[in-house]
Amino acid sequence: MVAPWVFWLLAIVTLAAALGVVTQRNIVYSAYWLILSFVAVAVLYMALEADLLAVIQILIYAGAVSILIVFAIMLTRRGDLRNSNPFNKYKLTGMVITAAFFGVLALALVKTPWAYVLSPVTSAVGPVAEAMMTKYVVPFEVAALLLLVGMVGAILMARGVDNRQ
Numbered sequence: 623m624v625a626p627w628v629f630w631l632l633a634i635v636t637l638a639a640a641l642g643v644v645t646q647r648n649i650v651y652s653a654y655w656l657i658l659s660f661v662a663v664a665v666l667y668m669a670l671e672a673d674l675l676a677v678i679q680i681l682i683y684a685g686a687v688s689i690l691i692v693f694a695i696m697l698t699r700r701g702d703l704r705n706s707n708p709f710n711k712y713k714l715t716g717m718v719i720t721a722a723f724f725g726v727l728a729l730a731l732v733k734t735p736w737a738y739v740l741s742p743v744t745s746a747v748g749p750v751a752e753a754m755m756t757k758y759v760v761p762f763e764v765a766a767l768l769l770l771v772g773m774v775g776a777i778l779m780a781r782g783v784d785n786r787q
Contacts, residue, residue: 624669632669636662649707653692660684674746690773697777 639662642655660683667676754762 624671628669629666632662632666636666647707647709649695650692652707653688653695656691657684657688660688671743674750677747686769693773694776 636659639655639659643652643659646652646655660679664676664679664684667673667679
């Protein structure tokens with residue numbers, strides 16, 4: 623069981639990083655804040671004893687998705703990146719919609735009668751890893767090969783075609 627102050631500290635770090643994503647003018651810095659937000663959520667999962675979700679969060683979101691975003695930014699943007707994430711005229715509208723959504727969500731959380739069932743926590747990482755490396759090793763390797771081909775194709779497309787032949 624995690625101490626409440628640890629949960630709130632991780633929640634504040636996650637929200638501060640998310641705020642950094644939307645307030646940075648440099649899109650590369652926004653991507654870095656996004657990575658920090660993903661990692662903070664993974665640590666939050668670990669603190670709540672959800673090991674499998676933490677591993678998935680690190681591998682898929684903090685690893686693959688974030689690195690893909692950084693590569694896409696680096697390969698497609700040319701020139702100065704200092705003002706590459708401009709704000710638009712819908713900032714106030716977005717803030718109002720977000721506040722309304724948060725209000726509805728908070729109301730639903732407060733009004734819901736939550737039922738607590740305490741059950742022993744067991745780790746699911748070991749059985750999943752064993753299944754991936756034994757029973758499902760071929761689909762796992764095929765998926766990895768497809769992702770590699772997709773990444774190489776994206777890099778080649780981002781570089782452009784050389785027509786000087």
